[in-house]
Amino acid sequence: MIKTGIPKLDEFLDGGIPKGKSLVYYMQPGVEGEVFGMQTIYSALKDGGNCVLVASSTIPDITRGQFKEFGWDINQFNNKFISVDAYNPLIGAPSKEKYIVSNPDNIEEFSRIIVDIIKQLPPSTIVFGSLSTIMDLCGERKVIEAVRIWNKMAMLYDHVMVYNFTAWPYSQETLDLMKGELFNAVISIGGIVERVIFGQYFEILKSDWTKEIKRSMLFRVLRPGGIKLYIPKILVTGPFDSGKSTFVHALSTRAISVDRLGTTIALDHGHVDYKGFSADIFGTPGQERFDPIIRLLSGESMGVFLVIDSTNPSDFTRAKQMLKITMSYGLPYVIIANKQDLDGALTPEEVREQFDLPEDVPIIPAVAKDKIGVYEAFEVLIDSVTGGI
Amino acid sequence: MPDTIDMIDKILTDMKNVGGVEACAAVSRDGLLIRAIVQNWQFAESFAAMSATMLGAAETATVELGKGIPHRVIVESGQGRLVAVGAGPRALLVVTVDSDTGLGLVLIELEKAAKKLKELLI
Numbered sequence A: 001m002i003k004t005g006i007p008k009l010d011e012f013l014d015g016g017i018p019k020g021k022s023l024v025y026y027m028q029p030g031v032e033g034e035v036f037g038m039q040t041i042y043s044a045l046k047d048g049g050n051c052v053l054v055a056s057s058t059i060p061d062i063t064r065g066q067f068k069e070f071g072w073d074i075n076q077f078n079n080k081f082i083s084v085d086a087y088n089p090l091i092g093a094p095s096k097e098k099y100i101v102s103n104p105d106n107i108e109e110f111s112r113i114i115v116d117i118i119k120q121l122p123p124s125t126i127v128f129g130s131l132s133t134i135m136d137l138c139g140e141r142k143v144i145e146a147v148r149i150w151n152k153m154a155m156l157y158d159h160v161m162v163y164n165f166t167a168w169p170y171s172q173e174t175l176d177l178m179k180g181e182l183f184n185a186v187i188s189i190g191g192i193v194e195r196v197i198f199g200q201y202f203e204i205l206k207s208d209w210t211k212e213i214k215r216s217m218l219f220r221v222l223r224p225g226g227i228k229l230y231i232p233k234i235l236v237t238g239p240f241d242s243g244k245s246t247f248v249h250a251l252s253t254r255a256i257s258v259d260r261l262g263t264t265i266a267l268d269h270g271h272v273d274y275k276g277f278s279a280d281i282f283g284t285p286g287q288e289r290f291d292p293i294i295r296l297l298s299g300e301s302m303g304v305f306l307v308i309d310s311t312n313p314s315d316f317t318r319a320k321q322m323l324k325i326t327m328s329y330g331l332p333y334v335i336i337a338n339k340q341d342l343d344g345a346l347t348p349e350e351v352r353e354q355f356d357l358p359e360d361v362p363i364i365p366a367v368a369k370d371k372i373g374v375y376e377a378f379e380v381l382i383d384s385v386t387g388g389i
Numbered sequence B: 001m002p003d004t005i006d007m008i009d010k011i012l013t014d015m016k017n018v019g020g021v022e023a024c025a026a027v028s029r030d031g032l033l034i035r036a037i038v039q040n041w042q043f044a045e046s047f048a049a050m051s052a053t054m055l056g057a058a059e060t061a062t063v064e065l066g067k068g069i070p071h072r073v074i075v076e077s078g079q080g081r082l083v084a085v086g087a088g089p090r091a092l093l094v095v096t097v098d099s100d101t102g103l104g105l106v107l108i109e110l111e112k113a114a115k116k117l118k119e120l121l122i
């Protein structure tokens, strides 16, 4: 089993890609997809594996530079990482790689080299930088036949095969095969426009070694950093003085607040980088006179933290009202029972009773000023946000 | 998707090319950054959230006073200006302008750009 290194994807694939299996990253044209194969290479190398990159759309040196941009030092794995150069010969440039495809438009030669590698190397992760480029050079049918053979051979020799493939307007038959029977797993990567959210997502279309599939996740490509799951907006709301601003700052990698005289008059804004997630956090004011701004800020949220002061049950009515104002019903939300350090703080169970909350709404005890409970709350919310898309 | 983004980028690039404009961004009414041309990307998202809040707060204030919807918000400081205009019900446009350039042309171009963005996002 190797890990893809893509956040959450390994979890959805029950740990990663088993030896002998093939996986394709099937990308719509125009999305940033090449990074998927690269992130998988880096992940496999980091775990001590052997990797082969078949470079057919850029020279191997450029690809090495791209790894660096993502902050991945692959030079340290020098003897475990091999490039197959199927690009330099195309432009008539010399190559210094060990494996060279002298005629990348000749599928027989291409296939001979790949099969040699499959037979000679110890179990490895073999990543094709761009299968579509090979198709453009050698023709759709021939490449499909070659891929069938490579995948079978890889199964016999315990390699993991990973392909980047861009779904240019090939024949429907080809595209159906790519999305269907040709590979053990298909991860589709595309772009979405939803109101004002312009994003990229990946989705498991198929995986023959896991039961539950059909999950999709928004992502961003960061340099450095690679693929991060992206959550454009998480809302932090709650009554006056409950600790919303403190919570936003405790959770965020960086954050700013528009506070005057100790109270938020506009918003808190923070950015969270945590466990492969990249999320933007919007904190609202709490006082009623700012309700128009609270309304203004709450659109497009994917999840909500409702922060309450556990010593102040008289505020719970206002807290409920704020869930309404922010249109949070229907979204995943988590209650932060804050200020647990103070005398007289209600326990989460008491909060649930007094608040009259359904059993399935998570209540996390927290001391925002000491960062206690904030990451736990984030993980709980993220789980329901990502489970629900 | 890439098409709409390309078109928004075109609007922003044109805006950025207007004399004196230092940075510009398309922002959703509820404070999400759609696209931007800025120097410091780290801050772009916060900048977007702040701009949406400013324009939203200004609109709320004037409408409540019976003075109608403001055409724009202009913020002036010693180092330059910031102008935010609404671009339909979903978005707004924000630019920062250096302190030496007159605002006349910038405001005219901003108005045009806002109309285009509004059309794109309908």
Ligand SMILES: Nc1nc2c(ncn2[C@@H]2O[C@H](COP(=O)(O)OP(=O)(O)OP(=O)(O)O)[C@@H](O)[C@H]2O)c(=O)[nH]1
Residues within 6 Å of the ligand: A238, A239, A240, A241, A242, A243, A244, A245, A246, A247, A262, A263, A264, A265, A284, A285, A286, A287, A338, A339, A340, A341, A342, A366, A367, A368, A369, A370
């Ligand atoms: N004892 C204790 N005090 C806290 C905790 N979290 C926040 N506070 C304090 O509570 C006060 C209010 O915190 P803020 O974060 O400004 O609260 P807020 O909800 O943003 O307030 P508004 O924006 O005015 O509605 C501050 O004095 C914080 O130091 C906590 O966990 N324990």
Ligand SMILES: [Mg+2]
Residues within 6 Å of the ligand: A244, A245, A246, A263, A264, A268, A284, A285, A286
């Ligand atoms: Mg606050």
